[in-house]
Amino acid sequence: MTWMQYLPPLLKGAQVTVMISLSSIAIGAILAFAAGIARTSSNPILSGIAFVYIVLFRGTPLLVQLFWFYYALPLIGISFDPITTGIMTLSLLTGAFGAEVVRGALLAVPHTQLEAARALNFSKSYTLWHISMPQAVIEMMPAFGNLAIQNLKDTALVSLISIADLTFQAQSMRNITLDSATVYTLTLLGYFIIALCIMLIVRFIEMKLRRGPAFPRSAHS
Amino acid sequence: MNPIIRFENVTKRFGALTVLDNFNFEVRRGEKVTLIGPSGSGKSTVLRILMTLEPFQEGLLEIDGISYHEPGGRGPFKASETHLHKIRSNVGMVFQSFNLFPHMTVLRNVVEAPVAVLKMNRGEAESRATELLRMVGLSDKKDHFPSQLSGGQQQRVAIARALAMRPRVLLFDEPTSALDPQLVGEVLGVIRDLAHEHDLTMLLVTHEMRFAREVSDRVCFFDRGRIVEQDEPERFFSNPQQPRTREFLSSILGEQEQMRESLRCAQ
Ligand SMILES: Nc1ncnc2c1ncn2[C@@H]1O[C@H](COP(=O)(O)OP(=O)(O)OP(=O)(O)O)[C@@H](O)[C@H]1O
Ligand SMILES: [Mg+2]
Numbered sequence: 001m002t003w004m005q006y007l008p009p010l011l012k013g014a015q016v017t018v019m020i021s022l023s024s025i026a027i028g029a030i031l032a033f034a035a036g037i038a039r040t041s042s043n044p045i046l047s048g049i050a051f052v053y054i055v056l057f058r059g060t061p062l063l064v065q066l067f068w069f070y071y072a073l074p075l076i077g078i079s080f081d082p083i084t085t086g087i088m089t090l091s092l093l094t095g096a097f098g099a100e101v102v103r104g105a106l107l108a109v110p111h112t113q114l115e116a117a118r119a120l121n122f123s124k125s126y127t128l129w130h131i132s133m134p135q136a137v138i139e140m141m142p143a144f145g146n147l148a149i150q151n152l153k154d155t156a157l158v159s160l161i162s163i164a165d166l167t168f169q170a171q172s173m174r175n176i177t178l179d180s181a182t183v184y185t186l187t188l189l190g191y192f193i194i195a196l197c198i199m200l201i202v203r204f205i206e207m208k209l210r211r212g213p214a215f216p217r218s219a220h221s
Numbered sequence: 222m223n224p225i226i227r228f229e230n231v232t233k234r235f236g237a238l239t240v241l242d243n244f245n246f247e248v249r250r251g252e253k254v255t256l257i258g259p260s261g262s263g264k265s266t267v268l269r270i271l272m273t274l275e276p277f278q279e280g281l282l283e284i285d286g287i288s289y290h291e292p293g294g295r296g297p298f299k300a301s302e303t304h305l306h307k308i309r310s311n312v313g314m315v316f317q318s319f320n321l322f323p324h325m326t327v328l329r330n331v332v333e334a335p336v337a338v339l340k341m342n343r344g345e346a347e348s349r350a351t352e353l354l355r356m357v358g359l360s361d362k363k364d365h366f367p368s369q370l371s372g373g374q375q376q377r378v379a380i381a382r383a384l385a386m387r388p389r390v391l392l393f394d395e396p397t398s399a400l401d402p403q404l405v406g407e408v409l410g411v412i413r414d415l416a417h418e419h420d421l422t423m424l425l426v427t428h429e430m431r432f433a434r435e436v437s438d439r440v441c442f443f444d445r446g447r448i449v450e451q452d453e454p455e456r457f458f459s460n461p462q463q464p465r466t467r468e469f470l471s472s473i474l475g476e477q478e479q480m481r482e483s484l485r486c487a488q
Contacts, residue, residue: 116320119272120334120386121309124302130333134324213366214324 003182006173010183013169014190020083020165021152021194024090028151029144031095036102037128050099057096063157065089070161086158094151101143105136138209145202149195156191166190223286225250225390225422226271231280233266233446240266241277241446248390253416253423255433255454258443259469264426267443268392271424272314273298273305284311284390313388317395319375321367321382327354328363331382339386346385353381357411373404377411384415391415393425402484405429412436430474434458442466 038050057065069085080088109132117127159168170187174180209215226248233241240263248254256264269275270282273289276297282289289308294300300308321330331350335341341349354360357377367375376396383391393412397405409432415421416436427433433440434454441451442463450463461467 112316112318112320113322115272115274116316116322118274119309119312119314119316120382121306121338122334123306123338126337130337131322213369215368 003186006177006179006183006186009169009173010166010186010190013164013166014194016083016164017152017155017166017191018194020086020090020158020163021148021155021198024087024094024155025148025151025198027087027091028094028098028147031091032098032102035095035099036106039099039103040106053092054096054099057093058100062089062093062154063160065093066157066161082158082161082163085161086155086163090151090154090158093154094147097147097150098144101140101147102136104143105139106132108139109135138206138215141202141206141209145199145206148198148202152191152195152198222250224248225252225285226424227281227283228267229281229283231270231277231282233263233270233275233277239446241270243280244446246441246448248422248424250389251419251422253436253438254425255437255440256424256426256443257428257430257433257440257469257473262443263446264443265394266446268314268394268424268426271390271392272312273309274314284308287311310386311388312390312392313383313386314392314394315376315379315383315396317398319367319372319379319399321375321378323367325366326363327359327365327367327370327378330367330378331385334382335385350381350385353384354378356414357381358407371404372400373407376400376408380408380411380415389420390422390424393423393427395426395428397427397429402480428473428477430458430470430477442469444469 035050035053038046039054041047066085066089069080069089070082073079106128113131113135114127117131122131155165156167159165159171162168166187170183174183177183224247226246228244228246231241231244232239233244244267246267256267258264266275270277270289271284276299277289287308290299291301291304294304298305321327322333325333328347328350331353332343332346335346335349336343351360351363354363357380359374359377359381362370362374362378367378370378380396396412397408400408409429412423412425413432413436416423423436425433425437437454439451440454440457441448442457442461442465443449444465450457450461450466458470461470
């Protein structure tokens with residue numbers, strides 16, 4: 001077999017990897033905003049629930065989380081197919097790390113902005129969505145970029161709950177051909193290219209947000 | 222007529238530090254009052270309490286007959302969010318550091334609160350905002366962002382933004398202290414125009430003594446959380462009674478004279 005023949009199965013795996021990564025990044029982002037905002041809420045119940053969620057998922061290994069959702073949860077009668085389990089677990093993990101980013105950026109909005117909003121009699125939720133969030137979101141982008149890359153790399157673990165992602169395909173190819181060097185080099189290259197695309201997308205969004213005179217770079221550097 | 226603002230034995234503490242101790246102070250409707258005093262004497266605290274940016278622990282504070290504390294009110298402000306909302310609808314504030322919203326254009330900075338809070342329709346709010354921006358001399362800047370304006374222009378936008386909410390009481394906390402000396406005049410000009418509005422009550426903290434003398438109905442000298450001396454400006458400045466007032470005035474007037482002198486030399 002030549003390296004050209006390795007490509008179709010690897011590409012099929014790469015598709016699965018991209019699909020899992022993109023969906024869990026998207027769902028993770030929603031969870032990150034929900035939990036991050038809840039953490040800054042003055043309601044102790046909301047903030048408490050968010051705290052427990054964040055600590056649980058940040059404090060345990062992803063592999064164990066995957067096994068727990070895949071093997072342990074069915075024991076109490078709740079089971080999902082591997083892909084759903086993979087996306088769900090990765091979303092929850094990305095969301096937990098993302099929540100800290102959202103919370104940090106919200107807390108970094110200058111206090112004077114909140115006082116101005118209060119002096120104009122804006123409601124708390126209006127202040128959150130129209131004053132704090134637009135300023136905070138820009139500050140979140142670099143950290144979100146890192147989390148997205150981390151998420152992509154973490155997807156490799158879903159091969160261990162029998163999902164045919166890039167890593168899974170690489171393993172099977174190697175087992176058949178024993179050509180470790182070629183197979184793993186191609187696999188590394190595959191992850192690298194996907195990572196590059198993710199980085200470019202995040203940079204693009206950040207540039208879009210930063211464009212215009214509202215947020216001159218100098219004010220932030 | 223009863224006063225629009227009434228502090229009665231108000232006590233304000235930050236932890237162990239008592240900033241206002243049984244503070245008493247009244248302001249008549251439409252009165253223009255200037256607070257002066259050394260750093261740390263509690264001038265900002267008085268304005269911030271009025272704006273509900275700071276709670277106070279004891280005593281009575283009323284605006285237009287409404288008490289800040291509600292009977293049975295909870296939390297540090299001893300009042301519900303609805304009640305605070307009602308109180309704030311009477312008051313506006315202009316900050317030392319302008320605090321414009323950087324992600325909104327000048328026009329949106331002025332329009333946003335009337336639309337979101339007063340539920341004014343956007344078209345009407347925009348035409349009023351345009352009118353206010355003309356009044357502060359910035360009609361040509363309405364599509365700019367705050368970062369594109371000088372400090373003096375930003376402060377004038379901030380004044381227009383506060384006025385758009387039609388406050389009955391407008392608070393200024395050292396509105397020109399963050400400005401380069403050559404930009405102070407344009408902001409004072411706008412405030413001077415406002416001082417002619419009969420219905421608007423103004424409370425101004427400033428170190429611009431000449432300006433205070435010109436626009437105020439009353440000047441109050443503040444020291445360690447108390448009003449040591451207050452009078453109408455002519456008498457206050459020409460014949461201060463308390464030694465501490467005299468000391469403060471001579472130190473600050475000396476400073477400003479030096480400032481002006483160095484500016485003149487620089488030119
Ligand atoms: N958030 C706070 N926490 C603790 N202490 C505070 C706080 N804000 C103000 N203080 C203290 O309260 C006192 C009065 O402060 P305030 O800002 O009212 O003074 P000021 O008269 O406005 O002074 P300046 O001319 O410097 O602005 C000061 O001793 C200050 O250190
Ligand atoms: Mg002050």
